[in-house]
Amino acid sequence: MIKQKVRVKTFKIDDITVTGQSDQTVLEVAREHNIYIPTLCYLEGLSCVGSCRMCLVEIKGCRELAPACTSKIKEGMEVVTTSPDIQAHRNMILSMLFSERTHTCSVCVVNGNCELQDKTVELGLEHSLVPYLEQRFEIDASHKNFVHDPNRCILCTRCVRVCDEIEGAHALDLVDRGINTRIIHDMDEPWADSQSCTSCGKCVYVCPTGALYEKDISTEEKLKKTDIILNLIKSRKKDD
Secondary structure (H helix, E strand, C coil): CCCCCCCEEEEEECCEEEEEECCCEHHHHHHHCCCCCCCCCCCCCCCCCCCCCCCEEEECCCCCCEECCCCECCCCCEEECCCHHHHHHHHHHHHHHHHHCCCCHHHCCCCCCCHHHHHHHHHCCCCCCCCCCCCCCCCECCCCCEEECHHHCCCCCHHHHHHHHHHCCCCEEEECCHHHCEEEECCCECHHHCCCCCCCCHHHHHCCCCCEEECCCCHHHCCCCCCHHHHHHHHHHHHC
């Protein structure tokens, strides 16, 4: 197999001239140059799936907005990260996430430590732009240490990816479609009965909402540990 050469590309983000490697995405280069683009499903160290669409940007010449986390950079491209159209799309995306499941912050175990909540404040969304669907799912509290509440899930699949790509267990996956889509353990078994789960807790640490959380600790202690991924990757590289 012929390995493709990595080349340096020069382009513009918000009229700022930047450079990056041809295998990088718009989001990666933007972060390297301290240009902020909001994200939810993206987590450095995991594969990019572009599922939440929070990082939508305008690329000159493209008819539709594109997710910055999966858009590879190109020589001479011009990217815009903020505009009234982008803001409207991000607010609609947040509204749809809130409408699909139950996200009542005042009674959520991660109130104050939730990335979805943070994005709502950051983008100034004061109310949902679409009706609530009142979808209800059964909570799985069978595991001795953790709880899975699908009603708080935004289907970002961080938990699925970290379990597969970092832990190597692939105990989690998706089932069903549309608003009925759920995260499941093994073949949709109770978490405690999962033969693949190693109980490492990585899925809980990277969950951006209260869909996965630890038992028997206070709300103040329910801090997410998303930096665990990069620390593990760096540690493993040292051991190689």
